[in-house]
Structures are given as structure tokens and as C-alpha cells.
Amino acid sequence: MQRRAQRDHRDQRDPRAKRLSRLLVCAAAVPVMLVAAGCSSDSGSGDDKDKGADKAAASKSASPSPTVQAAAYAKLPEPCKVLSEKTLEDLVPKGADSGKEGTSADTATRGSCSWSSLDNNGVKGSQFRWLNVSLLRFESDVTRGEGDKLARDHYMKQLQDAQTSDGAKSVKTEPLTGTGDEAANVRYDLKKKEGTFKQNTVVARVENVVVTVDYNGAGLAGDKTPDADDLAKAAQKAAKEAVAAVTEANGARAGGTSSSSPSASKGTSGSSSDDSSDDSSTGASKRPSKTGSKS
Template structure:
């Protein structure tokens, strides 16, 4: 074998040895392309997943609930709700009214009068009169003022009807006094004598008016006629209701009511810790009775 032939064979052998490497290198290219393709698909899927995970555009906020504005925005002066003639007829010996304490006179007000007509050995006639007013504002969360007032009107009646020691209790609807009204009458027997109690509870729009009127014949004087006392109590309630309307211009807040978004009601309407008018009236009545007893002793 010639030298040239041997050299060509050696070159062929070297090429043969290198061939598998070239083939393997060439084969690796499609694998890399496949891997790149998988990586590309995986990224696309992740993007879709992330897009799916994104929250949808938030919906527009719900509108704030509205409630009709309360008709009446204030209360009259408590001790000025009754005419002088009415006071003279109901509590003839009263010097002046005693205004009750209130931390918000636009929401709560009261006034009381007591009268003792002392006739010496012939006995005495005692009278006690109280007018209480409670106003409710409309509240976006609790409701319209007149609805809140109606609820309180109902509760007030129930409280009066459950008076401790009440005898011969009778409740009668009253017409022509606000939007709704009732009179509760009963007897209370005390050591000083028999007291005739009349309570008129009335609602006009978003205000509740409570009139307490009681009378007794002391030291042997005759007991007053309950029917007469009821008429007087109803008259006082009518005047008090009219005073509330007049204090607000005779017809609420300027005629038609407008929506209100108030989020806060009056302190009284939201359950303040102040005492209810009926409890105040009961205590005042008891105090007045004790005063009458001490005067006649």
C-alpha cells in the first residue's frame, strides 16, 4: 500500500470518528427547538391564568339609601304651648309652669303646673298638669321621622296603660288631634284621696305630645268628675298639637317633603339614656301629690 493511499485512509478514518459527534450535535438542535416551544407555550398559559385571576372591574357603588325628611324641625317653648285662659281653667292656682330639663330643646321639651285650691275646713281641690313633647328626625338607617314617632306613640300608650295601681282603666281614641291620638283614664287611690288621672297621647307628623292631667278632692272635699277632667285634658292636647304645627310655620318644612340622607337621628330617637316623658310625669305627679298632702296636713 502506497504512502498516499495510507494517508487518505487515515483521513477517512478520522472523518468517520467525527461523524457521530456531528450527527449528535445536529440532533440536539431540534430538541432545543422543542424545549423552546414548550417554554413558550408554558409562558403563554401562565399569562392567560394570570389574566383570568385578575378581578373583574368593580361594579359601581350602590346608591346611598334615602329617607323622606321629617316634617317638623323644631318644638315650641314648652311652657307657652297652652293659652293663659286654658291654664286658668285647668290649674287655677298655678303661679307659673316649671320647664323640664332637656339637653336638646329642639328634640325634647316639657312643662308642668300644679294647683292647690285650699278651702280650709271645706277641703281642697288639687290639680296637676304636664305637657311633654318628643320630636324624631328622619334617619337613613332607622327610617322616616313620622314612622319612628308612630312607634313611640304606640309604646307610650302601652306604658300609660300599664301604670302601677291603676283602677277602672279605660282607653278611648281621640279624633281631631293630630294624626292619631288616644286618651287613657284611670283612678289612683292614695292616702291623700282618690286621684283621677287622664293622659292624652297624640302624634302629629314626627312629634309625639303627651298631656297628663289629674285631680283630686283632698281633706274631705269631693272627688272631681272624671268626664270633666277628660274634656280638659283633650283641650290641652289640641292646643299643644296646634302649637307644634304653628312653631313649624303651620305646615312642616315648607310644604312638600324632600329626600334626606341624614345618617344620624336625634339623641332621643336613638335611645338616649334620658327618662321617658311618662316616667317623668309619674314622678312629678307623685311629688305634687306629696306636696299637696303636706300643705293639707
């Protein structure tokens, strides 16, 4: 009887023990499942990040690089050869062969040449003439803009400088036609101890090149002052020839602008892409003294 009672007691305990065992097994399995799910979730998150980075990199590589239209003119003529022999004989009759080229660190972007003439008539007085031609070419630059726009900024600055020259009297600015894309002549009187100098500064822009012609004359030692209109016409003639020399040097039609400006993008920044408001950074030669060697 006692054995039977013990058997019955065990039979009553076994179902509870079996249920408890199953619960413990299930409870132990839950952390494993959670860990597995967590790993699976982390793995998916990392894949998404990688995919996002790949998409961002692909989008960045697909974005076009900044571009700017290339400048029309790529070179300059020799500054001492931009004027014809006939023009030099008319403007500086005693110094047509005296052309002196200015120093330049980059002759492809800037250059200048000057001539002086003194017709000495002894006690009857002398006639002095001085002529200077400066050329400045601007490259297109992705950070600063197109060459012709940079040239126009410098063109306006040159005109302003001429109009505000120290000691200038009776300043007059005249727009010119038929000389590049735009041009103007600034004329004024400049009184010096030697006499009254008649000054002309012609500034012209053709595409991405600025041409500046300085021409002055004076009657010295009592000689008469030269006619201002004659000097102005002579300066304008020289400017027109210099502009034509620039276009011809670049294979364009003389006296006009380039008929076909290159449209290819260009991101160079040569020395003439220098700052158009600062001569040291634009590569521009500072305009020489308006009275040449006479002061």
C-alpha cells in the same frame, strides 16, 4: 488506501454527528420556549386579576348608599309655651304662671313643662290640679328607619305604659280624632291617702313627634272629687293645642299634618333617634308621677 478509508469513515460519521448536533440545539431551545410561554401565561393571569379587582371596586363604588326618607318635623316649640293662657287658666287656675320646664340635654328633640294648682278653701277643702306636657321628636336613621315609624312605636309604648300604671283602677282608653295623625286618652282612678285622683294621659302623634299630656285632679281635705269627664275634655283640649304648636313651629298648618314631607334622604341619628323602647336611648322624658307633687 489507508487515508482514503479514514476519509470514507469520517464521511459516514459526519451525517450522524450533524443530526445529533441539531437535536441537541433543539432540545436546548425547548426549555427557553417553555419558560417564555410560562412567563407570558403568568403575566396574563396577573392582568386578569387586576382587571377583576378593578371591576369589583367600580361595582362597589357604583352601588348606592342606604337612604331613608327624612323626618317631616325638624324642631320642637318651647314646651312651656305650647298652651294658651286661657287653657292654662282653665286647667290649672291657681298655677297658670307656675310653668316649670324640665331639663333636657337636647331641646331640639325633647322637652317638657309642668304646672300645679292648689285652690285651698281651708276647712271646706281644696282642689288640686296637676298638668304636664312632654314632647319627643324622632329623627330618621338609616339603621333604625323613618322618624314617623319610630314615633309610632313610641306612641304605642306610651299608651301601654299609661294603661298599666301602678294602682290604676277602672282604666278606660278612648281613641281621639282631630289631634295629629293618631291620638288616644287613657283615664283611670288612682286612690291615694289624700283622696281619689282622676288621671288622664293623652298620647298623640303628629308625623315624627309624640306629644304626651298628663292631667289629674283631686278633691283634698274632704272636698268633692272632680268630674272625670270634665278633666278628660280639658286634657284633650290641651293635647290638641300642643299638637298644633308642634306643626306651627315647623311651618305646617295648625291642627293638621305636614302637607309636604321632605323626600330627601337622611342618615343622621340625633339623640331622639334613640331607642323608642328605652327612655334613656330615645331621649324621651319619663312620664312624671300621675299625681304631681301630691303623693
